[in-house]
Amino acid sequence: MGLFAGLRKSISNLFSSGQQQQRIGIYGPPNAGKTTLANRIARDWTGDAVGPESHIPHETRRARRKEDIEIERNGKSVNIDIVDTPGVATKVDYEEFIEHDMEKDDAVRRSREATEGVAEAMHWLREDVDGVIYVLDSAEDPFTQVNTMLVGIIESQDLPVLIFANKIDLEDASIQRIKNAFPQHETVPLSALEGENMDEVYEKIAEYFG
Amino acid sequence: MSEADDSTGDADGSGVQLDMISGERMDQLASMEKIRLILDSVHDGNIVILEEGLDPEEESKLIEVTMTEISPDEFTGIEIETYPGSSKSSGGFFDRLMGRETETKLTVIGPANRLETLHKDETLISALVTRT
Numbered sequence: 001m002g003l004f005a006g007l008r009k010s011i012s013n014l015f016s017s018g019q020q021q022q023r024i025g026i027y028g029p030p031n032a033g034k035t036t037l038a039n040r041i042a043r044d045w046t047g048d049a050v051g052p053e054s055h056i057p058h059e060t061r062r063a064r065r066k067e068d069i070e071i072e073r074n075g076k077s078v079n080i081d082i083v084d085t086p087g088v089a090t091k092v093d094y095e096e097f098i099e100h101d102m103e104k105d106d107a108v109r110r111s112r113e114a115t116e117g118v119a120e121a122m123h124w125l126r127e128d129v130d131g132v133i134y135v136l137d138s139a140e141d142p143f144t145q146v147n148t149m150l151v152g153i154i155e156s157q158d159l160p161v162l163i164f165a166n167k168i169d170l171e172d173a174s175i176q177r178i179k180n181a182f183p184q185h186e187t188v189p190l191s192a193l194e195g196e197n198m199d200e201v202y203e204k205i206a207e208y209f210g
Numbered sequence: 211m212s213e214a215d216d217s218t219g220d221a222d223g224s225g226v227q228l229d230m231i232s233g234e235r236m237d238q239l240a241s242m243e244k245i246r247l248i249l250d251s252v253h254d255g256n257i258v259i260l261e262e263g264l265d266p267e268e269e270s271k272l273i274e275v276t277m278t279e280i281s282p283d284e285f286t287g288i289e290i291e292t293y294p295g296s297s298k299s300s301g302g303f304f305d306r307l308m309g310r311e312t313e314t315k316l317t318v319i320g321p322a323n324r325l326e327t328l329h330k331d332e333t334l335i336s337a338l339v340t341r342t
């Protein structure tokens with residue numbers, strides 16, 4: 001934890017931690033790295049993980065919450081609950097899972113859980129979150145219908161939002177492409193897998209959601 | 211446009227039905243009625259074109275209801291595209307703050323197994339419609 005050496009709880013942090021817990025939803029398309037990010041945040045500040053990460057889409061089929069994560073940066077402290085959500089999609093086809101070597105029964109069950117999870121994630125967004133981290137794979141085209149719709153929905157709820165351009169370790173990554181797609185929001189580049197640029201990630205979280 | 215006939219669809223498989231719904235007609239409906247109208251038509255295999263689209267809250271409910279209706283081997287969900295696709299040109303955050311609803315966005319919705327987006331950018335949507 002050398003990264004966080006030198007950080008100390010100041011008196012003002014102690015007082016400000018009495019503030020209301022902010023519930024931050026991690027949203028984005030399937031496979032963007034939402035769970036990897038949620039796990040990294042949870043591990044960095046509490047020591048445990050949130051849930052399994054996988055290259056198979058819709059691994060996360062229930063919104064999972066990790067409570068009481070206290071993040072401190074530059075004398076600002078923010079107390080958050082992280083909600084890792086299933087990736088939002090407008091379609092789910094069980095055959096997609098069969099391509100990942102799953103039996104039909106398993107694939108059908110998984111797709112049913114995935115659809116319930118997406119419905120639940122939409123519900124959380126309308127009712128239960130105070131801020132959103134929108135995670136995108138920087139190596140993919142950000143200009144998709146799901147992304148535009150979701151960001152529009154988040155804006156219409158007047159929720160504070162940060163766009164996370166994840167997977168910057170990949171060769172095809174383009175942060176600029178994401179900035180161009182969502183110029184109205186702050187974009188933070190990172191690699192949740194490799195832990196790149198996490199300092200800025202925590203700074204922005206403290207700044208936006210504190 | 212003639213009255214949408216959602217009873218027959220293209221039962222003989224000879225074509226693809228397009229339902230083009232005017233903004234005026236949608237304005238008279240409550241949110242859930244709009245969503246029902248769209249999904250009933252899409253379930254019949256039709257492509258729905260909305261002159262004015264849905265507001266964000268309705269889009270969110272459309273996704274939610276679509277998810278609850280997905281069923282293996284029957285319905286895999288929807289493909290949806292709006293034009294203009296980006297909120298940066300008009301009707302952005304400040305317009306919303308000011309309560310200005312400037313966005314009217316042509317929206318195309320179809321069954322995911324029939325409508326496939328081939329290309330999309332700020333100025334062009336190219337989609338492929340198949341019979342099934």
Ligand SMILES: Nc1nc2c(ncn2[C@@H]2O[C@H](COP(=O)(O)OP(=O)(O)O)[C@@H](O)[C@H]2O)c(=O)[nH]1
Pocket residue numbers: 028029030031032033034035036037052053054055056057058059060087166167168169170190191192193194
């Ligand atoms: N190269 C790279 N891969 C990542 C990164 N973050 C996540 N992944 C991988 O992307 C896949 C999907 O990650 P996951 O966190 O399960 O995505 P989710 O569906 O958004 O929750 C997994 O194979 C991860 O190891 C990253 O920063 N760089």
Ligand SMILES: [Mg+2]
Pocket residue numbers: 034035036052053059060085086087
């Ligand atoms: Mg996940």
